[in-house]
Amino acid sequence: MYKTKPLDHLILILGSLFLILPVIVAFMTSTHEAAEIHTKGLMIVPGDNFVGTYEKVLTQKGGFTGQVTGLNMVLNSLILGIGFAVGKIVLSMMAAYAIVYFRFRFATLAFWIIFTTLLLPLEVRIMPSYEVMSKLGLLNTYTGLIVPLLASATGTFYFRQFFKSVPEELLEAARIDGAGPFKFFVDILIPLSRTMMAAIFIIMFVYGWNQYLWPMLMTTDESFFTLMRGIKSILQVWVGSQIPDYNEAFALAVLAMLPPVLIVVIFQRWFIKGLTESDK
Numbered sequence: 001m002y003k004t005k006p007l008d009h010l011i012l013i014l015g016s017l018f019l020i021l022p023v024i025v026a027f028m029t030s031t032h033e034a035a036e037i038h039t040k041g042l043m044i045v046p047g048d049n050f051v052g053t054y055e056k057v058l059t060q061k062g063g064f065t066g067q068v069t070g071l072n073m074v075l076n077s078l079i080l081g082i083g084f085a086v087g088k089i090v091l092s093m094m095a096a097y098a099i100v101y102f103r104f105r106f107a108t109l110a111f112w113i114i115f116t117t118l119l120l121p122l123e124v125r126i127m128p129s130y131e132v133m134s135k136l137g138l139l140n141t142y143t144g145l146i147v148p149l150l151a152s153a154t155g156t157f158y159f160r161q162f163f164k165s166v167p168e169e170l171l172e173a174a175r176i177d178g179a180g181p182f183k184f185f186v187d188i189l190i191p192l193s194r195t196m197m198a199a200i201f202i203i204m205f206v207y208g209w210n211q212y213l214w215p216m217l218m219t220t221d222e223s224f225f226t227l228m229r230g231i232k233s234i235l236q237v238w239v240g241s242q243i244p245d246y247n248e249a250f251a252l253a254v255l256a257m258l259p260p261v262l263i264v265v266i267f268q269r270w271f272i273k274g275l276t277e278s279d280k
Contacts, residue, residue, distance in 0.1 A: 023257065030054075030250035037246040049247065057251045068222040070252060073230040077209055078259065080226055083146040084208025085201045092155030092200070093193065097185055099156075100163040101171070111160060118153045122214060130217050140221040149214065155200050162196050163189065198267050199274030206260045227256040 025042050032040075032047035057070040098104075099111050122129075129148045138144030166189070174184045190197075212228040219225055225233065231252045264271065 023254070026250050027254050030247050030254055032247055034243050034246045034248075037250075038243045053247045053251050054255075057248045057255070068225055068230070070227075070230070070255065072223065073225050073227045073252070074255065074259075076224055077226040077228070077256070079142055080145055080211065080215070081205045081209035081259070083142065084149055084211075085204035087146060087150040088152040088155050088204045089197055089200055091150050092152050093159050093190075093197075095156045096159035096163055097189065099160055101181070101184075111156070114153050114156050116153075117151070122149070126213065126217065133218065140219055140224050142224070144218050145215060145224070146208075149208070149211070152204070155204070158196065158200060159193070162193060166192065195270050195274035197274070198270035199272075202263055202267055202271050205263055209256075209260055227252055231256070 025044055028046055029037055029043045030053055031050040032043050033049055036047070037043070058074075059069055059071065061067055061069050095114065099107050133139060133144045133148060136144075138147075170188060171184065174188060179187065210228065211226070212232075215224075215226045215229050216232075219229065222233075231249050
C-alpha cells in the first residue's frame with residue numbers, strides 16, 4: 001500500500017488554498033465599503049461592514065424599480081434550481097423507462113436522436129425557445145423559466161444505462177406478481193434509482209442554479225430575477241459617487257455559492273454512490 005508522505009499533504013493543502021482563495025477574497029471584500037473597494041481593489045482582510053452589507057442585500061429593496069430584495073432573488077434561484085432538477089429527473093426517468101422496457105420498433109433510434117441533442121446547447125436553440133415562450137405568454141413566469149430547459153439527454157442516458165443494468169428477473173417476478181408497467185415503475189424502479197436520482201439532482205440543481213443567459217432573456221420583471229441576474233443588475237446601478245455597489249455584488253456572489261455547496265456537502269455520499277455503484 002502506498003504510504004502518504006508529508007509532500008502529499010503539502011500539495012493537497014496548497015491545492016485547497018488555491019481553490020478556496022477566490023472565495024475568501026470575495027467574502028473579505030464584501031465586508032468593506034463600496035468606495036473603499038473602488039479605490040483599493042480586492043481585500044484579503046475583513047472590514048467592519050459585514051452585518052450592514054449582508055442585512056442590506058437580503059432585506060432592503062433595491063434594483064432599478066426598488067422592489068426586489070436579495071431574499072427574493074435567493075427564493076427565485078431556489079425555485080429555478082429545484083424545479084429544473086426535479087423536472088429533468090422525472091422527464092429523463094420516463095424517457096429512459098420507455099426506451100428500455102417498452103419494446104417499440106425504433107427505440108434505439110429514438111435514444112440516439114435524444115443523445116445527439118447533446119450537440120445542441122441552449123445557446124443554439126435559445127431564440128426559437130424564446131419565441132415559443134413569448135407566443136405562449138410565459139415571459140416573466142416560473143413556467144417559462146423552467147419548462148424549456150427540462151429535456152435532458154444526459155439524464156436520459158444515465159437512467160437508460162442504469163435501467164439496463166436492472167436484472168431481468170425483477171421484471172419477470174413483478175409480472176408473476178401481477179404488477180403492471182406503472183406499478184413496476186413506481187414500486188421497484190424508483191426505489192432502486194434513489195442514489196442515481198440524488199446524483200442527477202445535484203448535477204442539475206447546480207446547473208439550474210447557475211443559469212444566467214436564459215433568466216436574463218426570460219425576465220424583465222425584477223420580482224422574477226435570480227441571484228445571477230441580480231448581481232449583474234447591482235453592478236449596473238451606480239450610487240451617487242458614480243461607484244457601483246461592489247460590496248453588495250460580492251455579498252450576493254458569496255450567497256450564491258452557499259446553496260450549491262450545502263447540497264453537495266449534504267448529499268456527497270449519495271452523489272458518489274449514485275455515479276459509481278448501485279444497490280440493486
